[in-house]
Amino acid sequence: MSQIITQTIALPDGRTITIETGKLARQADGAVVVRLGDTMLLATVVSAKEAKEGVDFMPLSVDYQEKFAAAGRIPGSFQRREGKLSDHEVLICRLVDRALRPMFPEDYHADTQVNILLVSADAEVLPDALAALAAAAALSVSDIPFNGPISEVRVAKIDGEYKINPLTSDLARATLDVIVGATEHDICMVEGEMQECQEAEVVEALKIGHEAIKTQIAALKELEAKTGKTEKRVYSHETHDEELRQLVHGQTFEKALAVAKQANANKKVRSESFKAVFEEFKQQLFPEGTEVDAAKLALAKRYYHDVQWEASRRLVLDERYRLDGRKLDEIRQITCDVDYLPMAHGSAVFTRGETQSLTTVTLGTKMDEQIVDQAMYQGYSKFLLHYNFPGFSTGEVKPNRGPGRREIGHGNLAHRSLKKVLPADADNPYTIRIVSDILESNGSSSMATVCAGTLALMDAGVKIKAPVAGIAMGLITDETSDKYAVLSDILGDEDHLGDMDFKVTGTESGITACQMDMKVNGLSYEVLAQALEQARAGRLHILGEMQKAIQVVRPDLKPHAPRAVTLKIEREFIGAVIGPGGKVVQEIQKESGTTIVIEERDNAGYVSIFSNNQEGMDKALSRVRGIVAVPEVGEIYDGKVKTIMPFGAFVEFLPGKDGLLHISEIKWERLETMDGVLEVGEEVRVKLIEVDKKTGKFRLSRKALLPKPVNKNPS
Structure with a gap:
């Protein structure tokens, strides 16, 4: 034991x-x-x-x-x-x-x-x-x-x-x-x-x-x-050839540094140039007719990777410019397009250098909310953000097997960044889904997702509090000196060869989310503060570029987006709107072509009506308002005759509310019988003249709306 x-x-x-x-x-x-x-x-x-x-x-x-x-x-x-x-x-x-x-x-x-x-x-x-x-x-x-x-x-x-x-x-x-x-x-x-x-x-x-x-x-x-576990196991998982390492470095470093100094903004061209340097060395290492030693070749490739890494870093530390020719704090060229997809509720294309996101916004009803079932939490989510990274975005062949851990993580960072500026639930009846499809990738596609997501939300007419932009910061340090360089808007290569990947998102007023990974020791708080300040300047620049595409949230939704109206009703009317077994609300939805969601919160009822059709929306609103309306004595209503009795007619003057139109209240003239006076289904305008305090029954009058006849033969 x-x-x-x-x-x-x-x-x-x-x-x-x-x-x-x-x-x-x-x-x-x-x-x-x-x-x-x-x-x-x-x-x-x-x-x-x-x-x-x-x-x-x-x-x-x-x-x-x-x-x-x-x-x-x-x-x-x-x-x-x-x-x-x-x-x-x-x-x-x-x-x-x-x-x-x-x-x-x-x-x-x-x-x-x-x-x-x-x-x-x-x-x-x-x-x-x-x-x-x-x-x-x-x-x-x-x-x-x-x-x-x-x-x-x-x-x-x-x-x-x-x-x-x-x-x-x-x-x-x-x-x-x-x-x-x-x-x-x-x-x-x-x-x-x-x-x-x-x-x-x-x-x-x-x-x-x-x-x-x-x-x-x-x-x-x-x-x-x-x-007693201070002593760890002994292992040997690598073999090295120091003579080969020195040979690779001596034969390729200056050439790799020359490629880095070409400052080519095209990732593919730069990659091919680096490969050409190694291919030339490979021909020297294994001249034509010589058998290739697979193990030696694998080591040579590893050592050349180190050469590329060193040459790219020396360029930044010594020359103070980068692989694509930019200054340390310079942002790549940005282009923004909104309303790119005609049938999406909101869409945007955000392109920064060789990174591009096509992002859509879809507005749904409460029925579209995501069910969350976790061990420690059960509930619903009405804001979803999904990030997709297909192989073609980097020119690779990769089967689509659903989102991996990286995609889930990148999507979560963008989700956190944008949720802070969404309208409050009380002001937003919609379930909002953002989907970012990365079409090109060379550095910080998650930050492109944040920018494109903001633009698509604004294009969709979602009343966000402020636009959000994101930027990825890098760091390159020199272990042998106090030299370092903080890089704004890093490339994919710079992410790989750098010592830090620090993503910062926010509005003009402040930060909404961040994510940082360090690959080396020794990040001082002074350098961290510089990186954050440089990120703020970059973020403001990106926001300015985004503003060229769309300055303010669109005042209205797209014509094909669902309109939503939420009515607050008294709690006791919830059952009346739903009806027995949901009969009433189902009937309203069928007749109007709308989607209706009824909730109870804060000791009140909330009826949210969604429709792509204004006529259907008006019809549903009229029905619901009629059900929850409190009849007032003296008010005039357009009703429909439901049944006819010898002593009068029962008229539905509000949905679910019938009142008696007595035979004596139909005309000023005396009526002996109801025969031929009214028909079932006939529309009739009436005035509510009394509500019985004991029974709650309603008395209606039609003659009160008719001019009183003048008595031509006064006594």
């Missing part, structure tokens, strides 16, 4: 995180249970003893799954069991993966899997801020090589104060909500959203988050020492 070891971490608000190892999942290389409140995560890590032949990268997989039993629930799916990871779970996988992956040794290539399971769910403790801590703890108690530890915390600004891992109920009031990942010395990952916050607020949040992480990392080191 293995020894059970525990470690505690104190949070600033007095709560305690407990880490336990040695009790569960003992056959994994490392396993821990992390607990805060009644939320518990089981994290395990397993790594193969040897790397597969030919693998020259880190095959890491991170899976996070929420068990419905953790929240005392049965899954709502047809199978009634957990299945494919939801988008919510995938996003948490990415939070952990992005912080862990850069921390493994570059030459470690063994298959490694991290599994994190939510096994107990406390509604007041969100598990996403604990997942990376649990994964890092599992690695700490294993013998797997890892250049950590790392950890993550949530930082939220609530009522003007920064809080670490706040309660769920308090998070609803947050104006800033970010998850920060870091090592003991450096921040490595940021993901979050804000309500048009200033750059200084973001920097302060990262500083506070990092201080909390330092405490957690100290605890992980103590846990590692307790388990």
